[in-house]
Amino acid sequence: xxxxxxxxxxxxxxxxxxxxxxxxxxxxxxxxxxxxxxxxxxxxxxxxxxxxxxxxxxxxxxxxxxxxxxxxxxxxxxxxxxxxxxxxxxxxxxxxxxxxxxxxxxxxxxxxxxxxxxxxxxxxxxxxxxxxxxxxxxxxxxxxxxxxxxxxxxxxxxxxxxxxxxxxxxxxxxxxxxxxxxxxxxxxxxxxxxxxxxxxxxxxxxxxxxxxxxxxxxxxxxxxxxxxxxxxxx
Amino acid sequence: xxxxxxxxxxxxxxxxxxxxxxxxxxxxxxxxxxxxxxxxxxxxxxxxxxxxxxxxxxxxxxxxxxxxxxxxxxxxxxxxxxxxxxxxxxxxxxxxxxxxxxxxxxxxxxxxxxxxxxxxxxxxxxxxxxxxxxxxxxxxxxxxxxxxxxxxxxxxxxxxxxxxxxxxxxxxxxxxxxxxxxxxxxxxxxxxxxxxxxxxxxxxxxxxxxxxxxxxxxxxxxxxxxxxxxxxxxxxxxxxxxxxxxxxxxxxxxxxxxxxxxxxxxxxxxxxxxxxxxxxxxxxxxxxxxxxxxxxxxxxxxxxxxxxxxxxxxxxxxxxxxxxxxxxxxxxxxxxxxxxxxxxxxxxxxxxxxxxxxxxxxxxxxxxxxxxxxxxxxxxxxxxxxxxxxxxxxxxxxxxxxxxxxxxxxxxxxx
Numbered sequence: 001x002x003x004x005x006x007x008x009x010x011x012x013x014x015x016x017x018x019x020x021x022x023x024x025x026x027x028x029x030x031x032x033x034x035x036x037x038x039x040x041x042x043x044x045x046x047x048x049x050x051x052x053x054x055x056x057x058x059x060x061x062x063x064x065x066x067x068x069x070x071x072x073x074x075x076x077x078x079x080x081x082x083x084x085x086x087x088x089x090x091x092x093x094x095x096x097x098x099x100x101x102x103x104x105x106x107x108x109x110x111x112x113x114x115x116x117x118x119x120x121x122x123x124x125x126x127x128x129x130x131x132x133x134x135x136x137x138x139x140x141x142x143x144x145x146x147x148x149x150x151x152x153x154x155x156x157x158x159x160x161x162x163x164x165x166x167x168x169x170x171x172x173x174x175x176x177x178x179x180x181x182x183x184x185x186x187x188x189x190x191x192x193x194x195x196x197x198x199x200x201x202x203x204x205x206x207x208x209x210x211x212x213x214x215x216x217x218x219x220x221x222x223x224x225x226x227x228x229x230x231x232x233x234x
Numbered sequence: 235x236x237x238x239x240x241x242x243x244x245x246x247x248x249x250x251x252x253x254x255x256x257x258x259x260x261x262x263x264x265x266x267x268x269x270x271x272x273x274x275x276x277x278x279x280x281x282x283x284x285x286x287x288x289x290x291x292x293x294x295x296x297x298x299x300x301x302x303x304x305x306x307x308x309x310x311x312x313x314x315x316x317x318x319x320x321x322x323x324x325x326x327x328x329x330x331x332x333x334x335x336x337x338x339x340x341x342x343x344x345x346x347x348x349x350x351x352x353x354x355x356x357x358x359x360x361x362x363x364x365x366x367x368x369x370x371x372x373x374x375x376x377x378x379x380x381x382x383x384x385x386x387x388x389x390x391x392x393x394x395x396x397x398x399x400x401x402x403x404x405x406x407x408x409x410x411x412x413x414x415x416x417x418x419x420x421x422x423x424x425x426x427x428x429x430x431x432x433x434x435x436x437x438x439x440x441x442x443x444x445x446x447x448x449x450x451x452x453x454x455x456x457x458x459x460x461x462x463x464x465x466x467x468x469x470x471x472x473x474x475x476x477x478x479x480x481x482x483x484x485x486x487x488x489x490x491x492x493x494x495x496x497x498x499x500x501x502x503x504x505x506x507x508x509x510x511x512x513x514x515x516x517x518x519x520x521x522x523x524x525x526x527x528x529x530x531x532x533x534x535x536x537x538x539x540x541x542x543x544x545x546x547x548x549x550x551x552x553x554x555x556x557x558x559x560x561x562x563x564x565x566x567x568x569x570x571x572x573x574x575x576x577x578x579x580x581x582x583x584x585x586x587x588x589x590x591x592x593x594x595x596x597x598x599x600x601x602x603x604x605x606x607x608x609x610x611x612x613x614x615x616x617x618x619x620x621x622x623x624x625x626x627x628x629x630x631x632x633x634x635x636x637x638x639x640x641x642x643x644x645x646x647x648x649x
Binding site: 161 | 237238241245247248545547548549550551554555556562642643
C-alpha cells in the first residue's frame with residue numbers, strides 16, 4: 001500500500017485578483033520506507049508539495065492521500081492531530097525551541113503533543129539521542145550546539161513519536177558540505193533503523209544524488225521520477 | 235498543566251529584563267493597593283471606632299424631627315418617658331444590643347464668673363454612658379479618670395473650653411440654661427475632668443449627670459433627648475437598624491407618622507462622607523492596578539508572540555494542538571500574575587509589619603498623636619491577588635488566541 005498518492009494535484013495561491021499556480025497537476029506515488037527527494041530550482045514548488053503532504057496546506061484541486069487519508073478533508077485541529085501522530089518535520093533553520101535542551105527538544109512532541117508517560121518518554125528520548133549520536137550533548141541548549149548538532153536533534157525530534165514519514169524542507173541548506181552529507185547519511189540510517197519514510201527537498205545536485213527516488217520539479221510540474229534502485233537493478 | 239507551566243516559565247526567563255520589569259510593575263501596583271487598603275482601612279476603622287466608641291454609639295434613637303433640628307438641640311423634641319420605655323422594651327428584644335444610654339442634650343452658657351461662653355451639654359447616666367461609649371473615660375486628659383464618669387454637681391468639659399476660659403480641674407463654674415418654657419436657670423458645677431478634643435459632632439461637648447441636667451432644665455418628667463445604643467457586633471448594624479425601625483414604627487403621631495427615628499452613626503457623622511470618599515479612592519486605585527497589570531502583561535505577551543512567530547509555526551507544524559499553544563501563552567500570563575502577586579503580597583505584608591513595629595504618629599483635626607497601625611485581612615489580600623491573577627490571564631488571552639490561530643505555513647515563513 002502506497003504511503004502518499006497524488007493525483008492531478010494543483011495548488012493555486014491567490015493575492016487579490018491575481019492567481020499564482022504553484023503546483024500544476026502533479027501525479028506521484030511514494031512508497032513506505034523510501035528515501036525520496038523533490039528537487040528543482042527555487043520557486044519550482046518543492047516546499048508547496050511538502051507542505052501539502054505534511055497537511056500544513058490544502059490542495060486547490062486534485063487528490064492527495066497520505067496514509068489512506070484524504071488530507072483535503074482534514075480541518076485545522078484534525079490536521080494537527082494527524083501531523084502529531086504520523087509526520088515528523090525537519091526544517092532548514094533547525095527550528096529548535098531555544099529555551100529547551102537537546103533532550104527537552106526531542107521530548108517536546110511526546111510531552112506537548114502526545115502526552116506519553118514520563119518513564120516511556122525518557123526511554124524513547126534516550127534511544128533517539130543515542131541513535132543520532134547526541135547523548136553527550138543532551139543538556140545543551142540550541143545556542144550551545146553547532147548547526148550539524150542542531151539538525152541531529154531535529155532529526156531525533158522528527159522521529160521520536162514513531163512518525164511514519166519525515167518531511168525535510170532543504171534540511172542541509174544551512175550546513176557545510178561535510179555536515180550536510182553526514183545529516184543525509186544519518187537520515188538514511190534512521191530510515192533503515194526505524195523504517196520511516198524520508199521525503200526531503202533540495203536543490204543541491206550532490207545531495208539529491210543521495211536520494212533513492214527523485215522527483216524533479218519545474219514550474220509547478222513534476223517532470224520526471226528517477227529511481228536509483230531501479231536503475232541499479234536494470 | 236505542569237508541563238505547560240514549566241515551558242511557560244522557561245519562556246519567561248528567555249526575556250529576563252522584560253519579565254522582571256513587568257513583575258516589578260505588578261509588584262508596585264500590588265504594594266500600592268494593599269498598603270492603601272491597609273492604611274486607609276485602619277484609619278477608617280480607628281476614626282469610626284473613635285466616633286462610635288467615644289461619642290455617638292453605633293445607633294441613636296430620637297424623636298422625629300430632632301435630628302433635623304439638632305444644631306439647636308430643641309428641648310421641645312425630647313422623648314417623653316413613655317417613648318423611652320418603648321425604646322427600652324424594643325432594645326431588650328434585640329440580642330445584638332449590648333447596652334444603651336439615655337442622654338439629655340441642651341445648649342447652655344458656661345461661665346467662670348468673669349467670662350461666659352456657649353457650651354453643648356450632655357446630661358448622662360455615668361455608668362450607662364461609660365458602657366455605651368467605652369472610649370469616653372479614656373479621653374480624660376486631666377482630672378479624675380477612674381470611678382464614675384461624672385458625679386452629681388460635677389462637670390466634664392472639653393480641653394478647648396478649659397483653655398479658652400482658663401479654668402482647671404476643681405474650679406467651680408456656672409452653667410446657665412433656658413428651659414423649654416423659656417425661663418432661665420443656673421447651677422454651679424465643679425470641674426471633675428477635662429476631655430481631649432475629638433473631630434466631629436459631640437467632640438467638644440461637656441458632660442454632667444442626667445439628674446443635674448433635668449434639674450437645671452426644670453423637667454417635670456424624665457425626658458430624654460436621645461438614646462445611644464452600643465451593639466455587641468458592629469457588623470450587625472444594618473440588621474439591627476432594620477429590626478429597631480420596624481419595632482418602633484408602631485407608634486405614630488396625629489399625622490400618622492412614626493414618632494421615633496433611628497439613625498446609624500454614619501447618618502449622624504460627617505466622617506461617613508470621608509469614609510465613603512476613602513472607599514471610592516480604593517476603587518479608583520484598584521482600577522489603576524488593573525490597568526497597570528492589563529497593559530504591562532498584554533504588552534509583554536504581544537511582544538512574546540510577535541518575536542516567536544516562527545517558533546509557534548514550528549510547534550504547530552509538529553502537531554501541537556491550537557488549544558495547547560493557547561494554554562502555553564496563557565500559562566506565561568498566569569505565571570506573571572502569580573509571581574507578581576506573590577512578590578507584591580510579600581513586600582506589602584513586610585511593609586505593613588514594619589509600620590506596626592515602627593508606628594507612624596499623626597494628627598487628625600482636633601486629635602493629636604494618633605497612632606497608625608495598618609492591618610489587612612486575609613480575605614482582602616486574597617481578593618486583590620485573585621483580581622491581579624485574573625487580569626493577567628485576561629491580558630494574555632488576546633495574544634494567546636492570536637498565537638493559537640496562526641497559520642503554521644505563514645508562521646514558518648515569518649522573518
